[in-house]
Amino acid sequence: MSVGHHQVRVGVLLPTREAAISGDFAIEPLLGFAREAEGLGFDSLWTGDSLLARPRLDPVVVLAAVAAATTRVTLGSAALTAALRHPLIGAHQIASLDHAAAGRLVAGLGSGFPAPQTQEEFEAAGVPFAGRAARLDETVRLWRRAWRDRDGVAAGPRERSDTGGLERLPPPATPGGPPLWLASSDTPRVLERVARLYDGWLPFLPTPHSYERAWRRIGRLAAEQGRPANTVVPALYATVAVDPDREQARKHLDAYTRAYYGASLEQIAVFQAFGYGSAHECAQWLGAYVRAGARHLVLRIGSLDPRAQRAQLTEAARALVPALRAPG
Template sequence: MRIGFSVPQFGPFADPGRSAAMCAALEALGCHSLWVADRLLAPLAAPDGYLGGGPMPVRYATHLDPLLALGVAATATERVRLGSSTLNALWQPPLVLARALTTLDLISRGRLDVGLGLGWMREEYEAAGVPWQGRGARLEETLDVLDAVWRSDPVVHTGRLWTVPESTVLPKPLQGPRPPVLLGGFTPPALERVGRRADGWLAASMPLPYLEGLWAVAVEAAERAGRDPAGLRRVFRVNPEVTVAEVDPSEVHHRGTVRQICDHLRVMCGAGSDEVLVDLQLTTDSPGEFLDLAAAFMAELTGPVPN
């Protein structure tokens, strides 16, 4: 199992200098990866689609730009992979997105994992001036443009939404033929897209039966496309509420003691290429508390499996 943590970027951690120091400290703990998330705003009224039906956590209102935060993490570290879980892919033209991601791959010396998703909040789409309807088709063409920019020279693309005339677009990413692309989502169409054209799935901690049903969709789609499903990565995000006392087993996919949460993550990770992403920004309030808890997760996940 590979172990990743969130790049500090929200609430009390939304400070570039503090984030850089914490990223260096997380790398020193021995983790494998660091991941940014993407928020534009936090509506004062409860947004449609938010889990739990209530208002979003207040600290999501204070945030660093994910791509710039990833650049901070890249310069503060030397070894860990750097990714986005997830970057909302549709809020900027794909050619502009390709340029930013290529630059990040070069800054990080080839350590970038491109994690893309559609997001879930209508209010953010409205504020970004991007249509809510047709998101799936817009993502498909975004992936087409990214592939054209990264794989072709000269670059050309003609689609329903965007046209790139035959052009030189340099430099190319350090990773060839392109950085790994992982896709988020929790619906059958999203998992079908993962199997058909991505390098992996940005998943989340969830009850095992739900996971198995979704993953079967990706496996079948990969096989239909002539791809080997065993080559697909899975990264399981958990935003845990860490408790002192043990909780009911039905809750351990999102809250419980460090050991309970780690036991659930071990059950979910069925392959050596699977990875966990532990986001501690909602359950800690200071760099010291964040890093101490990260160390506890590292010790639990890398130590002997409890009987």
């Protein structure tokens, strides 16, 4: 799928989980981070979601607070585990958040990473873990019908009878609802779902080659579905450690993955995108993804130290972001 010459957009993840690991659940530091990122010229701000696997503040609440503290940046979830939530409650939250954000919202959605900790989350919330991807897709179809056809919502054959009433909820600020992106991998089933149903694709694939191959596949599948070119936004979720000393950056990132995931950088980098080194080196690494088709990069700063986070945020804005936005 062609992306033309659309300018690359660069966003940054709010450190909600990083703060939680350090035992800090205060909202003001996150708002300060958000204000600074907006002032530095980042295009978007994002936050993750987890109940028990990697606990942190609720993303809808955090983004509502950030919406009041910012004026320009796009706000997004990366990603909201919508499959954990009843479709009615999820629709109410998303529509309300879209109003708080004055239409600046992108809802990145996930069905839940296939891991024992995620399964524990679902079981604790009383939601079936099996079939969660299909549940997410059904939820998205319900939301879309409610938001685009306020008087014509009807339950499909696989949808539960207690999902009625969506048309009576307040509509989102964005006509037809905010963009809904699938935060996902590059399996054949996932690529088909993105091409058929979603407005964006937000993977964290470990190599530009795997990204390009998957993105080309989405383009072919979307065309087969009759969807217009450029209808799916190609995004990327990538973790960076910006430090002029490349070896120090690698060590810091390894300490980060061990604290965050309980696994080494080498283990996690097999399936996630991790880059480290100087701003120039990180820009070169991310630039390969841009050449592979990525147009909205969501950067997670790989540090638990708030001072290091701010320093890297500033350095990324100074040297990394302009390099990624430069034409060619």
